[in-house]
Amino acid sequence: MTAEQVEETETGRQVSELCEKATEAVGNGGSPLSGSAENGQIKTIELLPFGNPVIREATETIVIAVILAVLLRTFFLQAFYIPSSSMENTLLIGDRIIVNKFIYKFVPPNRGDVVVFKYPQMPSKDFIKRIVGRPGDTLKIRDGALHVDSHDGKGFIKIDEPYIKGRIEDGILRDGFTRMSLLDHLTLGSDEYFVMGDNRQNSEDSRYWGPLKEKFIKGKAIVVYWPFGNAKSLR
Structure with a gap:
């Protein structure tokens, strides 16, 4: 006799992995900050354009996908096995x-x-x-x-x-x-x-x-x- 327990799919773990990949992509996309120094002290900090546009677009896509996945799972839909x-x-x-x-x-x-x-x-x-x-x-x-x-x-x-x-x-x-x-x-x-x-x-x-x-x-x-x-x- 079975009670038919259902199990959540890998969605939650996949969302966490996607977050990590998004963080890595941001880190590998180029230095976002540049500064000048005098006597070892930073005088100015200038924001530079984000690095490779392909990486930027991929990162944005991953981040949006992660956000949508979290919202869907939390409020609307959930997968079970x-x-x-x-x-x-x-x-x-x-x-x-x-x-x-x-x-x-x-x-x-x-x-x-x-x-x-x-x-x-x-x-x-x-x-x-x-x-x-x-x-x-x-x-x-x-x-x-x-x-x-x-x-x-x-x-x-x-x-x-x-x-x-x-x-x-x-x-x-x-x-x-x-x-x-x-x-x-x-x-x-x-x-x-x-x-x-x-x-x-x-x-x-x-x-x-x-x-x-x-x-x-x-x-x-x-x-x-x-x-x-x-x-x-x-x-």
Whole structure:
């Protein structure tokens, strides 16, 4: 059974390397200062034009690229690597994905979204699952399928999940994995989401450790960009 921890790519380390290269390029581009001295003391300091224009242009390009990379990673997008199988067949081991960290500032997470979040029991680790229940929903699992009552007068409705792999065992929370007993149904609080892996028989998710608080959600997975043969957008 896997919890589908996701790992950050080499982006952070590459940004640091680019910063070092930019510094070296500046240092090798020629002396930026010139001065005259009398009796061992500098009388004037004159700014000279920056050295080789090719080096200057390359340095500016590197610096701009580094700044943009830092801004994108900090506020908008982040790349992750999939190391395990709990989201098969949607995400496979070795897939690399892009996560939109900005979208939930404008719209709330929705049922069906694939999200990266801080694992509540160990917030230093990032996990990835699919949202199957939203705040206020009542959930139950019967006959191997997920049913949701959104309290809109329609009662429990079986959720169509064409992306899942494997039958779901009945019951929300299993003994031995949670402080709660096996539940017939579960109603989510105003800031709670229920998340599950698409590989239902090989995923440790909200069935085991309970609902996910909204504050732990980092962003929405939007695209698989590597390998090219599996490149796709995520619904």
